[in-house]
Amino acid sequence: MSPWLRKTEWHAVASWTWDAQDETCGICRMPFDGCCPDCKLPGDDCPLIWGACNHSFHLHCILKWVNSQTSQAHCPMCRREWQFKE
């Protein structure tokens, strides 16, 4: 190290993204790196969820859709029966 410079402190910076195929939620159309319109902060409080068909949505968005259906709900993207991925 140069005699003129000495490190006294350092700050670690990290970033994260969800590992989803799409960049936006097909239901609310908000980016997955953000949160659904009902939340303020992305991350653990507004998680993503995957279906058995591998399509992903904000948990809050897909729950609103599933709960609004009187019979079996279908995936909004591929119309297969919606099952949460195990």
Next chain:
Amino acid sequence: MTTSSPSTRKGLTKIATNRLQKEFMEWQTNPPGGFNHRVSDNLQRWIIEVNGAPGTLYANETYQLQVEFPEHYPMEAPQVIFQQPAPLHPHIYSNGHICLDVLYDSWSPAMRLSSICLSILSMLSSSAVKQRPKDNDHYLKNCKNGRSPKETRWRFHDDKV
């Protein structure tokens, strides 16, 4: 000071407002071909102009679609009807109601108004005859007092037009 009374129609949820603002922006910059959005400040009720596609029975004809978005859009489909006069078509009733599955049972929250519009244009374009549905009079009798087409139990049986 008095405040204005709230509208009788139920307001939109946050997710509905958010999505409609996005769809509105998309319509401003990139509307689906053959459609014009008549500008208004009402996010919940849109009037859309439809131009019949060239080379089809509806070429050079213009119709108006009236679109009402429900409180819980997009978990619920918008209500889409033709204003008078509705195009003469085997799946369009004279009161403007449209027999089209994506408006009712086959709606998905991943669809948007522009995808519905394209379905309607394709339905018009593939028509070979200009006539009303066979049960038009019967349907109108059961549909008095401006009932919404969303209350109708639709049967979808013709996938050609």
